[in-house]
Amino acid sequence: MQTQKMTSTAALEILQTIYGFDEFRGQQQAIVDTVIAGGDALVLMPTGGGKSLCYQIPALARPGTGIIISPLIALMQDQVDALKALDLNAAFINSSMDAQSVAQTENALLAGEIDMLYVAPERLLMPQMLSLIDRCQIALFAIDEAHCVSQWGHDFRREYLGLSILSERYPDVPRIALTATADERSRQEIAGNLQLTEAASFVSSFDRPNIRYAIGEPDNAREAMLQFLDTHHEGDAGIVYCLSRKKVEQTAEWLNKQGRTALAYHAGLSAEERQHNQTRFLREDGLIVVATIAFGMGIDKPDVRFVVHLNLPKSVEAYYQETGRAGRDGLPSNAWMAYGLQDVINLRSMMAQSDADEQHKRLENHKLETMLGLAELTTCRRQALLSYFGDTLEEPCGNCDNCLHPPHTWDATESARKALSCVYRTGQRFGVSYVVDVLLGKDSERIQRFGHERLSTYGIGKEHSALEWRNLFRQLIARGLLAVDVDGHGSVMLTEAARPVLKGIETLHLRELTVATGKRQGSAGRRKRAMAEIAEHDQPLWNALRGLRKQLSDVAGVPAYIVFNDSTLADMIAIKPRDRTEMASVSGVGQHKLEQYGDEFLEVIREHA
Template sequence: MMTLALQRLQNTFGYDSFRPPQDQVIEALLAGRDALVLMPTGGGKSLCYQLPALVRDGVGVVVSPLIALMEDQVRALSLLGIRAAFLNSTLDTESAWQVEGALRKGELDLLYIAPERLLQPRTLELLHHCRIALFAIDEAHCVSQWGHDFRPEYLKLSALHEQFPAVPRIALTATADARTRQEIIHRLGLEQAEVFVRGFDRPNIRYRITQKQNARSQLKRFLETEHPNDAGIVYCLSRRKVEETAQWLSDQGWTALPYHAGLSAEVRQAHQHRFLTEEGVVVVATIAFGMGIDKPNVRFVAHLDLPKSVEAYYQETGRAGRDGEPADAWMVYGLQDVIFLRQMLEGSDAGPEQKRIERQRLEAMLGLCEITTCRRQSLLAYFGESEHPPCGNCDTCLDPVETWDGTEAARKALSAVYRTGQRFGVSYVIDVLLGKTTEKVTANGHDRLSTFGIGTDLDLKAWRSLFRQLVARGLLEVDTEGYGALRLSAACRPLLKGEVCLELRQDKRQSGGRRRQVSTDQRLTLPQRELWEALRGLRRELAEQQDVPPYVIFHDATLLEMVQRQPGSLGQLAQVSGVGKSKLERYGDAFLEVLQAHRGDAADL
């Protein structure tokens, strides 16, 4: 059966060989065993269930949490000659009956379905009358009640094992720490499943985190200098900020679209469709956008607010550079982000244990922001990969961080918080340290404190940086009543007693994009760039005719290989990675015509 799977990989998908551990996962499913697969975004998870579904008898049922993406996935498979369909609430009654009829007749290779629809008694009864090749549970981290994309319907998916014990199941995700992996196994009944973990490293992504000064100006400079015409995603925590940022970017000349749960389903679907099918679109979104996005040429992911956890950060940044080409994960964050997230957490309705775990996850995210060594090392260590050398492709590697002895300054800050009664926010405490005789300071009599004016050796920005790092390190706590008052934590005692010293980051003023990564077209000669643009133009034209994303026709990597190899016949074109039998028949002549025209133009020079 593995021989047949390899033949389908080559003929249908146009790839010569499997990427580890795809072959091992596929072999397990073909043998009827369960599997839990953790692969980074863009690592080829989909093939792990698509190929076994094509080789085994019956239909592969894919549980997907995002209705909006099912249609795009089905279209892409249909272009490969695969009999795929979806069942969800967007179908009218007649269309749903047609899909159900094809399912009963065994005329489908893959069926995509939302968990809510799958678990309806009527759907389960229908499946009992069909031959099922496998169940694939995509985005399996949604089962985690402590995860960032929790979907309560996922908790009920253990019913699949109970009702279809002989059908192999595969659960897949790009993001799961050790705790979440165990939760997936327990809640989905995958105790007997084989676990496959491919390295979490995404070496083509450059990680950059810097202090927030003027977020919009910083974002504008980043986009202008490094990604003026690229597709990307900008994440914000609130719907209001999403709307305002999208409008501001549009006013600045970018094609920017908002996306959040407060928009109608029609608007969300329209914006997502434009992002997938047009070039150079920037989506400004909450975390409601992105899960399952297949667009391979997202060149940047920017965060204007701090994510709640390392898992959320990794999942969101992983939507950049799925094609393996250089991409940026860029983020600005500041003290207010830290205070806001701590207040959200402590003021939530979560139980004590859940709050404890979420607190640990937030602290890990803050640690990643404030680290002075390689960010990638820290990020991968969080997921259990602790043997990576410094990466050379993050901000702390490219521009090593300077540190300073902040012990004495921190003691002054902590003393000022204590002597002002632990009732005031950062700005007020800094006014006291700088000796500012504001109306509020004098009214409270704090201009007579011993800490009044003892901090004039640092400026306002330096003090804000110091307080940010004290809160991030847990030496100061923030109240949860909405006023942002600071108070000392038990962790600060050794510092106040002189038992420890404190090394802090020396924040720098940020300049424009330095050491920009080399893009695809920059690696090409002038004639090659002309051919590259001509092939992309043909791809765009075909995509518009069929109303599908351009990458569904061919990925950039496939076009790049055409540029480099310049095949002159259908047989030679078939050897290009990503050109399967169906696409060769559908598009081969059109692309050969462009390639031959380019050779003719080159011969005339």
């Protein structure tokens, strides 16, 4: 492609002939035009919104090589493979390469033979790398996952701060910074730290309408997750997030015992094992990765059909970015979360004991409070989620759990007064489990040791089960009527906000507890997978196309989606092209892929006509 550099007027032609898309989406055209013309851009666009095209097309249209700064070297290979599948000259330089390979890539860069080069920020900032770039013609710098530069964000990477050197050292080279998640404060810091305060700003809608959000508090989160997977995602690929490494290991092992293929991923594993598991996830169908938040940034796998959280995330930004790894291809996907009282206690305790300064602790607590608010919400979750990022949705979405199954609320004032009073009378130095035992009138040695069987609140809560009381306490903590002590023992204490409820001045309405049965549905009761929009009579063709794709990707040694993603196969089924001309109209079939794969897929389609 290097010998065929084009002007900005050819951007649409690049989109159509190389990438196989008829037209730009949303703000893509304006972003591409800005960068091709030499302007800087700050781009906020949801995962799956087409961010990569915003720098790849200008890199092809402008003279020189596009330098893409990516935070994870583990993903560069797949990003480069995807570009090579389009017959583009892409490469990376990172620490996984031997000296000879690095030298060959550097020589190709100096010769102007590379369209796009991927580097990590640490590598880019090395003096020898900057010296190499000084001797090259550079089309642009693209700073991916730009929220990493913000200390107010959720994935801060200190090395990103050094990228401000680009504006000083290469003032005539356009820069484009891209991220899927950043609130207003983080956006300002990104612009400031990268010296992009004068850059054109493009903020797309944060809405991902293909993702269905659901948040609950089941009694047995694992069993509820398995029921969810059996019902909606038999054989689908997905990600399960857990807060601790231990829980990651245990959950992966448990899923494997249930007949699922699950791989663990966390920072405690060796680099080789993490790389192996990530590669399997990207290249095999139907795998589940159970991970801490160390997994996922920059994951390009488009057919992740579900993201599960078995613990409460620390912030709305983290939740949005992690759930956004589902359904990048635009097809129906699920974001399902189970959380409980212990999550709230653990996260608050971790924040209180961190080494951060008080300003950061206040910020982190505010972010957690907002995440709790989203979890306990009784109205449309999507409206609240978008509102957090300054986006609006006029009507309820109709595609979240609260819209589909509006939660019931109840007047919890009297029960809350009992709970708060019991916390007060036991001295505000015990955890929730102990207070619940007092409310239920348990005959335990510990209660007798403290003499709490003589309290007026002893046994006054027998109208609720222990599970219902824990649900009530969780909501009282979420609403700020109770605080969790920072001593690490999880004792609960009254806050000033509890006073009006205790004194009967305010009433309190909370969402009812819905207890999952924990029973798994048999095969006959399972819903079809997320590809239910493929008609029943087209299922054999769908399976045949996926089978061919798997064969071709295995031969090429690349993930299946690099051949064609699910949405392209679905478009083939909708159009059922009869020849190359009609195949060229399928979304995602560019000129090179048409020549490389078109005839084989046409043959399969004809066989099922």
